Amino acid sequence: MTAKPRLAKSELNSTGRTYQPAKPRMRNLGAAIFWAAILDYRSTDQEAYEDAKQFLYPKTPEWQHHYDWAVRMAEGVNPAWLRDSLNRFKGKWG
DSSP, rough: OOOOOOOOOOOOOOSSSOOOOOOOOOOOOHHHHHHHHHHHHSSHHHHHHHHHHHHEEEEEEEHHHHHHHHHHEEEEEEOHHHHHHHHHHHHHHO
């Protein structure tokens, strides 16, 4: 006796997570400013280096204002972590 072919069930029973496509990485102005400043700080161009140094390690209220504004624009960046990281790597970038 030959068994009659049957179709498989069309319902899927799964306890795993459903596939979630990766969200595209969003860029933001603040992160771009800090990235450019870090590259300038590491640059051999003395003028770019000096500007980046004033921005990343502000010593005047004006430069501090610029730094604080960029931190606010860097969505998702913890300001304390950023300051700690910049201070930690300062001597290694020179």
